[in-house]
Amino acid sequence: MIKQEKKFNLLGSKSFVVLLIATVASSLSLSMFMFIQSWYVVAELNKEAGLGIIMICLTVPRMFSMIIGGVLADQKRQNRIMFLSDSSTAIVLFGLAILFMYFNEVPIWILAINAAFIGIFGGIFEPARDSLLPKIVKTEQLTRANSMTQGAIQIALFSGPLLAGLLISVISYHLLLIIISLLLCLSGIGVLFIKIPQKQNRLDEQPEINFINNLKEGFVYTWQEPLMRGIFIIAMVSNLFISGPLMMGLPIFVRGVLDGNSLDFSFVQGGLTFGMIAGSVLIGVINMKKNRGAYTLYLIALQGVGMLVFSQIQTLSIAVIVIIIIGVLIPAINIPLVSMVQTYTDENKVGRVMSLIRTGSLGLIPLSYAITSSLLGLGIDINVIMAWSSLPLLACTAILFILVPVIRKTD
Known part of the structure; x- marks a missing residue:
């Protein structure tokens, strides 16, 4: 009985459950967005070669923002960083939805710029999540917590394109982008309710340290x-x-x-x-x-x-x-x-x-x-x-x- 309680204690943690849901929402949104964008470039713009440009615009800024996100995750409250990531991504996608609503054809250069912003804001999410997890989960539960998180991410990445493909056949691009934006907004608001141990709440009270020195350290x-x-x-x-x-x-x-x-x-x-x-x-x-x-x-x-x-x-x-x-x-x-x-x-x-x-x-x-x-x-x-x-x-x-x-x- 004791072993069984320990096994299910992880899902009894409201903070972990909220973090898990936010991770799924972020991964699901990204996979759905990438499917929409890729399908639009191929099916509507007929520019298959442009997919490579968009992927570069997504991944390269994401790499640099992850480094910045790592420094921020060690200086600021991680749930606030995740809120910033989700809410900023939601705003960008909502802006893209407006363009889809009022223009017959959205140019590929706009999609490339949009992908760059998605990469930048998305890149600061992962370091904050990885840094927050050991603060709300016991050390002996870390492996299980990471496995549940990674499993949920894989399911989201797998189901995202399927869900987007189904929805895009019955609703327009801009409506689907608005739905994804709302999903990210709910996720961003949700992470603010994650309870971080009291000693972590003092992070924002610490004096600012030079960013370059932090990165070098x-x-x-x-x-x-x-x-x-x-x-x-x-x-x-x-x-x-x-x-x-x-x-x-x-x-x-x-x-x-x-x-x-x-x-x-x-x-x-x-x-x-x-x-x-x-x-x-x-x-x-x-x-x-x-x-x-x-x-x-x-x-x-x-x-x-x-x-x-x-x-x-x-x-x-x-x-x-x-x-x-x-x-x-x-x-x-x-x-x-x-x-x-x-x-x-x-x-x-x-x-x-x-x-x-x-x-x-x-x-x-x-x-x-x-x-x-x-x-x-x-x-x-x-x-x-x-x-x-x-x-x-x-x-x-x-x-x-x-x-x-x-x-x-x-x-």
Whole structure:
């Protein structure tokens, strides 16, 4: 009975539930907005090539704003930062809705500017959330809390395009954008009711410290702490060698290697998403507290093996099974790493460390795409690229296991 109470105590926390709902609303809104914008560019403007410009306008400002958001999260009350993020994004989307209402065709340059603002305001949300979570959740519940959060994000990112696609068939673009704006407004107002421990309420009373010095302090701390440096390297290597070959390469693999069609691709893509959701749920149920560092290294090695196996598959059914396993491994690696950062980082540096790690890994995704595109342009098959990309993951695991023992020894 005692164990059962502990298990469900997390959902009994009103602050955590509100934070979870706000995270879902933010992720759902972003995924719905990206679907609307992408569909409008392709179906209405007939400018498929413009999608790349819009994605750059979204991701590049987001990277820089995450760094700024990390500093702010360590100086200000995190729920106020989240309110600023949601409310500002809502205003931008409402303004875009007005343009859709009064103009027959919204130019792509306006969509690009709009995407940049969405990236800027959205980038300050994640560091604040990651910094707030360990303040409202007990240390022994962090892994489960992160798994529930990541699982909810994956479900939102998966269901957002489906919901937007359904709604856009029955209502106009501007009405859907207004609905998303209202959703963000409710989320932003909701986070203001999150109760932060009394000692955290004094953050706003602290004297202002030079922004550059704060940022530099975050860089130095992240690199000088062996555990944080190891996690930073893991995040960068994983994104560099997984994002391009796997995320970008899936449709190419399905069409070129499996000789499949769009339906086959939907099965493979859906399998990856299902695996990520299942992995988040599984980690939450297990609620790993011991040997998290060692298990993470083992799972990264297993992910490398999975990539190698997947690259050699010629059958759709087997490909779906393997991609589900790879999907399970993604949150099974990320969630313990995030929990370790939140547990072992100095309380007044969590926001900066998390933002630097996320920014470092996010910044390598475009590079991974570019490298993969270049290799494909040279005539190298995607399955060969996938096979070779698995080797750095295995090598990184071995090197970190030997040279950074603090990772495998950390609970």
